[in-house]
Amino acid sequence: MSFILRRISTTKTGKQIVRDQPLPGDAITLGREGSNVIHIADLAVNPHHATITSADGRHVRVQASEGLGFDFNGRTVDAADIDSAAGAELRFGGHRLTIAREDEKIILLVERIDELSQSSKDVDEAKAFSLAGVMPGKRMGAWVFGVLVLLAFLIGPIWAWSSFRNVDERPQGYHADQAWLSGPLSSAHKSLKNDCQSCHVEPFVAVTDKACVGCHTGEHKAMSMAHANAPTAMLLAARHPPGVGERILAGFAKTFNKPQGRCVGCHTEHEGAGPMPATPQKFCADCHDGMSARLIDAGFKPTVADAADFGTIHPEFRPLVRPSPGAKPMRAMPGKGALVDYDGLKFPHDLHLQATGGVARMAASFRGRYDFGNKLECENCHRVESDGVRVKPVEMERDCAMCHSLAFETVGGVTRTLRHGEPDQVVADLMAYYRSTPPTRPLQLGGMERRRPGNYAEGQVYNIYFREVAVRPNRAEDAVRAVFSKGGACYDCHTIFAPQAGTGWRVMAVDQTPRFLSKGWFDHDAHKETDCADCHTAARGSKASTDLLIPGLRQCRDCHVGEGGARLVKVETATESPCAMCHEYHSDGGKPWMPARQRKVNSAAITNKPLRATYGVSMVTGSAERGLYDVTWRTPALHGARRGG
Amino acid sequence: MASLFQRRRSKATQTERVRERRHEGFLRYANFRWAKISGGLCLLIIVSYALIDVTPRPNGGSWYGYTLGTIGAGLILWLTALGYRKRKMTSDHWSLKAWTSAHVYLGLSLIVIGTWHTGFQLGWNVHTLAWVLMMLVILSGLYGVVVYSTLPAALSNNRDEMTQMQMLEAIRAFDRQLHAAAQPLTPQDTAPVLAALDEDPFAGGIMARLSGRYPDCATAAALRALGASRSSDAGAREKVVGLLSQKEVALARLRQHLRIRALLEIWLYVHVPLTFALIAALSAHIVSVFFYW
Secondary structure, eight states: OOEEEEEEEEOTTSOEEEEEEEEOSSSEEEESSTTSSEEOOOTTSOTTOEEEEESSSSEEEEEESSSOOEEETTEEESEEEEETTTOEEEEETTEEEEEEEETTEEEEEEEEOSOSSGGGSOOOHHHHSSGGGTSOOHHHHHHHHHHHHHIIIIIHHHHHHHHTTTOSSOOSSOOGGGGGOOSOOOGGGGGGTTOGGGTOOSTTSOOOHHHHHTTSTTSSOSSOHHHHHSOHHHHHHHSOOOOHHHHHHHHHHHHTTOOSSOHHHHSOOSSOSSSOOOOOTHHHHHHHTTHHHHHHHTTOOOOSOOOSBTTTBOOOOOOEEOSSTTOOOEEOOTTSSOOBOOOSBOOOHHHHHOSSSHHHHHHHHTBTTBSOOSSOOGGGTOEEOTTSSSEEOOOIIIIITTTSOOEEEEETTEEEEOOTTOHHHHHHHHHHHHHHSOOSSOOOOOOOOOOOTTOOSTTSOOTTOHHHHHTOOSSHHHHHHHHHSTTSTTTTTBOEEOOOTTOOOEEOOOOOOSOSOSSSOOOSGGGTTSOHHHHOGGGGGOOSTTBOOOOOHHHHTTTEEOTTOOOSSOOSSOEEOOGGGTOOSSOSSSOOOOOGGGSOOOOOOTTSOOOGGGGTOOOOOSOOSOOSSOOOOOOOTTSOOOSOO | OHHHHHHHHHHHHHHHHHHHHHTOOTTTHHHHHHHHHHHHHHHHHHHHHHHSOOSSSOOTTSHHHHHHHHHHHHHHHHHHTHHHHTTSOOOSSSOHHHHHHHHHHHHHHHHHHHHHHHTTOOOSSHHHHHHHHHHHHHHHHHHHHHHHHHHHHHHHHHHTTOOHHHHHHHHHHHHHHHHHHTTTSOHHHHHHHHHHHHOOTTOSOHHHHHHOOOTTOHHHHHHHHHHHOOSSOHHHHHHHHHHHHHHHHHHHHHHHHHHHHHHHHHHHHHHHHHHHHHHHHHHHHHHHHHHTO
16 A cells, blocks of 8 residues: 655646655655645645545545644545545645545645735736726726716606606606706796696797797787788898897707797796796897888888987887877977977966965965875876876866866855866856846856955855956856856866857867877886976976976986996986886787886885775775865875875 | 928928927927917807807807807817727827827816806706716816826836836745745744735725725734744744735835826726716707707
């Protein structure tokens, strides 16, 4: 029985040299120490690791000696019995011990199979020294990131769009196409945040007006009357020659099918939360700046003057006036003489607005009774409609009769007055007066003579007219003639036509224009804090009612400058005014729309009578109007709520 | 005619030679030609943005926004093409150095082009995602430029005229010596030495690579263990301790080398994948604009 230790060494050329060495003794020791029969220079092997014995020269027993076992058939064991004819492989540290049988001898083959150390292993230099060994590949990352982004932000949104194509309202929750939202929707459209499809109906088709009017039914015409009725060629000719930028934009619009002139051209969305911004001046000025010259070049007759910026380029106002008595109202042509407006009345504003003098004294004496101050103010007679734009016509009974009484008789404490506005009735009443009872007291209706202190007001016979006492008519015809003639009650304010064949006394019709500036929307409410006379500057000096007292462009420009702050005159507190502040595009009869944050707060000082709406009154009994004879509340002189609250 | 071209070419060759002599890198290429071009472009954009009154407010949908967006998108695709260009050997006058110089400076100008394209309107949407990805790509590229101009010197200093395979070979040599020298040690002492031999010099994740800190280093642990041990023959142990400390120095050099290389390379792992994420986001951004036109 003998063990043979076989060593195999490999030459550089790959040739193997096998050397066999018979081992002495029956028990072969194996270990790291040099005294062992089989010496394995392996740190993973114990100095005396195992003993190999064979009782019959065929079966081999391997016994570990120092507690550290060895690997046999994949398991770590301390002892193993092996039939050398069948062969076996044992592993000690980094070495392999192969047991075989050849020619009745037991062959022990020892080989190093592991590298000496980890660093001795072969490395791929390019990979090991770079980050490629420890990072996932760049190409991998590129694919993963790219695909994830495409899935989340392209496929997902398109999927969301296609699954809710024809749905009015999507269910709550996140929809992938919300990732496409380019900016917050305006407050009016906030609820549509989830419902992209409500405006973006078809893919790759720009938002159409149809999507707008789907909800905005009948609110306004798509275009103003002036623009809608104009021929297309004229509209095109009006546009200013495009600059570089507009040519680029037009190129984009044309290439990618984005038609111009849609609602969204002016009413832009996704521009930030809050109210939709008012249409900027540029949308008007693009055409209206220097338009008339372009229109003339193109063979059209311009009907409006050029306007580009309220502060610098804006035509003078053309208020609606009646240039001669009884004429139809027409728009004035400024610069051609003084502006006159025949409304049919005789009314010297200067006399009525004087701080001293008879009118002021009379007004002062009515203090506490009517809302007069020490003198007459504009708003004692003039009232603005609730829209703030139009002015109510001056009414004799309400606005004049406080002073200009038409009373002619008192019967048992009841005053009889002549019927205003009905000349035939006046004649009839006077006839009847003279016929029924002879005058016990003189008829006292007449001209504007100085009055006697103490005798005034409509409750009594109007004693102001002393001349009437002297020349009192004693016949009905005389009395009628006196009323309608110079010095008479009617004649003072009205133009009278004497009786002709077939007609009686006639009074010229009175036409009071409620709104002089028909193209612009001047809002009196927004100017509450300004005195009337600050703008209507000519009123105090006006001697005749034909004087047109509508303020001109100059007065507006005292405060209002262009959208960008452009101005020609010195302005202390500038109000930037785009076109849309006064002009309304859609011609739907309303005031121009303005975002809430730009609107003047309709606040009143606490001394003012609060608006009825603030109480939530459900029913009002009695006269809602400020009646002529029931004055319960007075405007404080300091404040500008001058229309009687 | 031919002679004219001849002369021109010889002049170009001469310029190229001067550049070679000065060791002109991609940053200084052609006397900062692309830096000037891209700086001028940025200035032009900033000034014109301030001068041009875009209604109703500046955003990507105005004519100016479209222009910047188109330039930006085209530029992004061209910049990405560097990855293709650098793999393609040409002898054209568009040298890779010129291309890289333009890539760097035009890429930086994209900060202005892209940001001014947004009109400074940012939000939680795909449009801003594209902008953020673009900025990340640019910033990682900027990092790359900075490390490319600073770290190679450190790499060279650390290398000490060795190639990286030589560094590894040194460790291997110490390992072999350690293996031999540790043979007389007791099993108690060989265990830490064995662990040190078993340690992969390239082990450690990305954090270890970038920080250069290996707190579980088996070589250092073996050094500590053998320093404290009293079990083996003192002479043999001392020899092993000496070898271990030599290996530790070699290992430290290799690890420093790996760290600098990691710092030099890490930006590309952001730059390249995010570029493709950016192109995907850009596609989604453009498609979304036209889809919901």
